[in-house]
Amino acid sequence: MPLARLPVVALLLLATASWAPPRAAPAGAPDDDPAAPYAETVERLLDAALAEGRAYELLHELVTVAPRRLAGSPGAAAAEAWALETMRALGFENVRFEEVTVPHWVRGDVGEVRFAEPAELAGDHLPMLALGGSVPTPEHGVTAEVVIADGLDAVAELGEAARGKIVLLNRPMDPTLVDAFAAYGGAVGQRSRGAQEAAKVGAVAALVRSMSNRHDDVPHTGATRYADGVTKIPFAAISTNAADRIASLVASGRRVVLNLRMDCRTLPETEGRNVIGELVGRERPEEVLVVGGHLDAWDVGQGAHDDGGGCCQAIEAVRLMRSLDLRPRRTIRVVLFANEENGLAGGRGYREAHLDEMDRHVLALESDSGVFTPRGFETDANPEAFAVLASVSRLLERANAGKLVPGGGGADIGPMRRDGVVQVGYLPDPQRYFDLHHTHEDTFDKVSEREIELGAGVIASLLYVIADLPETLPRNPSQ
Ligand SMILES: [Zn+2]
Structure with missing residues (x-):
């Protein structure tokens, strides 16, 4: 809320030194700053992520249950079962598998x-x-x-x-x-x-x-x-x-x-499963925001940063909202994709299975760049939608995550680009990712609890605001 619109009593309160200023829109924010009314909600999400976040704990469970989980492997099936059970236990709605055919290569x-x-x-x-x-x-x-x-x-x-x-x-x-x-x-x-x-x-x-x-x-x-x-x-x-x-x-x-x-050799294709869970929207449940990562990982290391951490941030983003009794206008759908590393069967399969509702997919957000210190997001959003996302980014400056730059979103959500679904990619600091990427070294001990939790809070914040805004985010043109 801009300062000029505060009631007189609030202005008087502002003048007293003992009173803490409200966590509202920054001074000078334009009147049409659509995310500004969500400042306090974003604060609560970030506070909850830092004080009570569970992404780190979830990741530890995942890499313990299924450290190696290349598509088609027994580890992949174990990871899928874990994700289904976890989202059910957390009280997510419409939790389910969606089967896709995946490649099966063995080392x-x-x-x-x-x-x-x-x-x-x-x-x-x-x-x-x-x-x-x-x-x-x-x-x-x-x-x-x-x-x-x-x-x-x-x-x-x-x-x-x-x-x-x-x-x-x-x-x-x-x-x-x-x-x-x-x-x-x-x-x-x-x-x-x-x-x-x-x-x-x-x-x-x-x-x-x-x-x-x-x-x-x-x-x-x-x-x-x-x-x-x-x-x-x-x-x-x-x-x-x-x-x-x-x-x-x-x-x-x-x-x-x-x-x-x-x-090494390639075996016949087999079954994999995208794992899905939802927070159903309170007013426009048919409008969907996807958040996800890929559950498969290379058969070396534990796929902690790539992309177990991203999957757990997606789950955690919705868990955080539920823990604060936040139910946005639109549906947020967690999608953990079955196959990204050696194919794109997860992302392609999701789009094909949901073709009839692609025009009601508002946005897709992927976390697949590691779970290091949050910096912000990249997006292919049209200028109007970019301005809305930038308004949310301003609320994330407290987390040093206010960056918003043009870019893609992620491999798994990429197939939805042609349908005009705005793509958003989570951007952590990029300097350490390629020290670990696809190696024996991509293990849980390389993940910082603070960094993964703060990242989950940042993701939850962006998702919640966009899912709850009165106006639907303008779509990109279909391709
Ligand atoms: Zn990845």
């Missing part, structure tokens, strides 16, 4: 990269992980000389030099980019398409430098894909230190020969 028991040459290094192991979706090697592996490509575009330039060789795609993430996600985006093409490009020039296998700014011995897995009509060659990630070691040997004129062995 197998064998995965190693060893030097064959130079002779003095023969037998030394390099830290590696098979990339998800990779074909296996023959039983005794692939042994070949290494040639280096500085990124995806450089593979074709190798031409005949790559025939019969192992191509190492070695373009680092750009360390000068403050937004580590942008650096990842600039480098990850060599992981997703490196094998197909290397196969086109006759390579027998490929390796990729791990997607990380750190110089360490931790390999990072991730999805790769093959192209129709192109030979499928085995493809693995090696640590940044290992990539640097090979590159410096080659640069000094040494011939490097490696042996790569893997018995």
